[in-house]
Amino acid sequence: MNEVTKIDGIGSSVRRTEDKKFLTGKGRYTDDINRPGQVQAYFLRSDVAHAEIKSIDTKAAQSAPGVVGVFTGSDIAADKVGGPICGWVVPCRDGSSTKEPPHPLLAQGKVRFVGDAVAVVVAETMEQAKSAAELIDVDYNELTPVVDFVNADKGAQIHEEVPNNCYFDWELGDESATNKAIKSAAKVVKLSVRNNRLVPNAMEPRSALAEYDSLDESYTLHTTSQNPHLTRLVLAAFMFAIPESKLRVIAPDVGGGFGSKIYVYIEEAVCVWASKKIGRPVKWTADRTQAFLTDCHGRDHANDVQLALDDNNKIIGLRVDTVCNLGAYLSAFSVVVPTILHGTLLSGQYDIPAIYTNVKGMATNTVNVDAYRGAGRPEATYLLERTMETAAREVGMDPAEFRRINFIPKDAFPYQTQVALQYDIGDYEPHLDKAMEMIDYSNFEKRRAEAAKRGMYRGIGMSSYIEACGLAPSAVVGALGGRVGQWESASVRVNPTGTISVFTGSHSHGQGHATTFAQIVADKLGIPIENVEVIHGDTDKTPFGMGSYGSRSLASGGSAISKAVDKIINKSKKIAAHLLEASEDDIDFKDGKFVVGGTDKEKAFGEIALAAYVPHNYPLETLEPGLEENAFYDPTNFVFPSGTHIAEVEIDPATGVVEVVDWAACDDFGNLVNPMIVEGQVHGGIAQGIGQALLEDAHYDENGQLLTASYMDYCMPRADDLPSFKVGYTNTPCTHNDLGVKGCGEAGAIASPPALINAVIDALSPLGVTDMSMPATPQKVWKAIQESQSVAAE
């Protein structure tokens, strides 16, 4: 870890400077913003999962009180407005490409999931809009819905462009080498797992407020986005065909996203369109039910795994066949999540000489599925770490030892996996050892015996995960089918008195960038953190940037800031050299001062700033005045955080309730800028992982109705569902960014579900239980216990 040199520099747990407004309820979110003359939009949504629209009669709604406009798909089509686009496609096994059916802003001819927008009513108030929407008469010809994604190829075809409801059938790795390894193996461990479907549930529901200025023919959109520049690009270039300069997108305070606010949704586009049509600002805000029905969901995979071992229990091959549910339309990153972000992670922390994977992405009559905290990597980690533990049990080895003999050795880095990625650095045994020590692994059997005396089943389970974050480099992204660059931008403006305004292309929606980014600048310039302001989320202010997702903000966005600050320091040295009448090479910069080496001649950073803006004594003939620098940073590789999480549970056989009694997380995130914020990210990630493993499940019935569309039935983790976490770190600094940082935002959600399910299975293993699906609800666990007892009784 970095040496702590200053109280508010890199490595110090500075309190989050943004929290004052959030904790006092003064955050300013999209729905808090109101514009003169504003009207409200309400979307009439399909209540059937799959149907042809025979007719829509909006006449009665048009003349309802307060209504200023009612529009349907034909109005959108008449104006030739495009729909959301897919940001990443992959090639198929048969040589074709991903099938990309159109996604109209309002349904045209067909509805494809419960929640699909059929019409929009714009009225003076939301209640008037809702009342008018009730007067719209839609005549449907219902079709058989496709809900079971594993058998979706046999269901009714949802899109003309998507035969067999298969968007893509992709592969990666060496199939024949892998099959050969499986054939020649001393043992093949087989496992089928499901990764349950989740609803992201950001605390702030999605919202949009669009305004059209007819005088300069420009739009302003306030919206709940994790990447306002991408939203602007998609809306301007692909949907409305207007110059980007005529659209300003502002993502003000945003209350969480977890991936669900990356994409451009139809609602914000319709608000933009309607604001011009009507000539008044148009606002839409989802209620919680709409959030359940229309926010992109996460996960929803079925994986068949075969792990081949030799006589010494060394892994010699891994084959994974995956079917995943992508829902009714392709969302922006639907395709990359289960392929590039999943298949490439299948080597985990292990030295596996042959890997092959095949992924089929299916269309169903459910809402779109896209990135959710971890995006592809939790699914890869879940199947692999479940299989590792199953294999260890089957060969009779301690799961820790089985992992240890298969780890990529420390001296093998950089390590080329068989699934495209090259890990730059890592060292896996230390975090395994430390996590085991933190949870007192060696005394576990004593605790199990003690619990048994109380009638409780106690179990322990682990997961050694790797993740790839800070998606990069752009050229590789392009070669893999990505349609975007994956760099990040920063602009560092030194104000005349030496205070700093940092404009970042990243976007904070809870992560604490205002603090972390300021720490980097403060540390590098030797100035107090109070002198650094971080500005984000407004396309008129910040340079074009890619936003925040995939744990990329520090590794990519922070590195861009670091580079811009380096440029500031370089220019400042030139100014200092002039003022101090010394050669630039003799100027050292330390603790906020420019010093002529070996002398006591010095200038403070503030003096340099002032000289740059009041250039009375300044080398104007060779140097521009002012002090402001931009940087665009394109990483040369992903960053690869890794770690080991160990969970300990107790199960009450009478009720099936699983209590998480202990948790040790030891992560290697490289250098930590703000350990307190990192710990918060780890806690939040584990909480979400525990939610997935024990509580959360988005459940559609066979008619395509979402049964878990409220908190009455969709179970979010609460504080009393969680233990007190033990959090520790190891550190192998990233080799290819200046800060030596990796990413920490998703690790908890990636590592935790398999650790927890492994612990549940371990607790029940004395009964002969070998499998448990997520979420391990009390009913499911109780039933597994009952069934094992009836088997035992036979």
Add this chain to the structure above:
Amino acid sequence: MYSTKYIKPNSTSEALEAVKSMGEGKFLAGGMTLIPTLKQRLASPDGLVDISGCDLDSISDEGDAIKIGAMTKHASVAESDLVKKAVPALAKLADGIGDRQVRNRGTLGGSVANNDPSACYPSAVLALKAIVHTNTRSIEADEFFTGMFETALEENEMIEAISFSKPTKANYVKFPNPASRYAMVGVFVAQFNDGVRVAVTGAGEGGVFRHAEMEAALSSNYNADALSALEISSEGLISDLHASPEYRANLIKEMTKRAVV
């Protein structure tokens, strides 16, 4: 929500007059159930009569019973020294309803009038031989609950108070639905000189019910062991995403065992 009238009278007689003057009026108590229903446009009453100003929130000791006003909030019942002393199980039940916000809005009368099959209070009413006092009559617990979300209340009949008999011993144990934290199964056990009453909520397709076999077993031996040999039937029990009838049957027995201490 649809627009509707709202009035807040100062007495029960004014409230009754007001509700009768409306085509389809509704009493508004804590609003914890009614307001969400209105917001989702699942109900469109002609008017709301807020009865929070009608002096219906007192708790009094009536000798062999505790009388609680219909508008008494769950938090007030949970904190009441009178209740804690006379029927601690009732205070415990109130303290386990929803969250802090719900307990400081939701009322006894609203909960009992609503008769949600997963609500906690109906089990206490049934087990504690309560009498439901309305503006026109007194209804015995065994006559009051008539089915899921249904009660013996007539149109525009108002619950004013409920008297709970003091048991010699009682306990309420709830297995919460993991998501909603309403009762997936809740069991109220009450021992009186003339026998034991066991009321089960959260589990029955017809709402709260008494369990005759467990009552008989516990009346002859007030001990968890007395239940061991009992086979709890899953017939008539609710089946939903969270629990099958069989699992609910298991929980009924288990929660009852835990209640008998």
